[in-house]
Amino acid sequence: ANDKGLIRDSWERLGKNKLPHGTVMFARLFELEPELLKLFHYNAAFxxxxxxxxxxxxxxxxSKVMLVIDAAVSHLDDLHCLVEYLVNLGRKHQAVGVKTQSFNAVGESLLYMLECSLGPAYSMELREAWVTLYAIVVETMSSGWTE
Ligand code: HEM
Known part of the structure; x- marks a missing residue:
């Protein structure tokens, strides 16, 4: 129960506009796994x-990623509501060439962003709460992968 409070408070603390935080997160992701850049090619490769x-x-x-996290934070008491959506989201990511292992680096990037954005409010307890929530989201998305 305290975990939920920590997650809600910290997410709120980031402010209404989550985009700058998401940008920090993805900049970190490309530092950790530069190859992921290739998966984003809307008109041409970047x-x-x-x-x-x-x-x-x-x-x-x-923005889409931040909205999914926002949905998870809003549904901490009934995450099962999101299962179908997340499984389907996983399926879409398999289709665009994402490997489930890359979600480890995404998780590291999320924690990095939280640490940067929250400063002294970032604690080990908070970190563990986010690790648990993120693991649920990723496990659910990963179940959308098929052989
Ligand atoms: C769609 C790549 C992680 C949420 C997409 C698309 C690509 C992509 C190429 C399709 C184009 C687009 O809509 O922009 C990746 C890569 C990731 C990643 C390489 C990291 C390894 C995530 C995560 C989330 C997420 C962690 C949320 C938790 C979404 C959503 C869509 C999307 C909501 C739109 C799906 C739809 O059209 O219904 N992603 N993504 N992505 N991604 Fe990701």
């Missing part, structure tokens, strides 16, 4: 991380 991070389509993707 020639640099900077180009990708400033393209409207990619910025839309960042």
């Amino acid at each position: 020639s640099s991380v900077q180009e990708c991070l400033s393209s409207p389509e990619f910025i839309d993707h960042i």
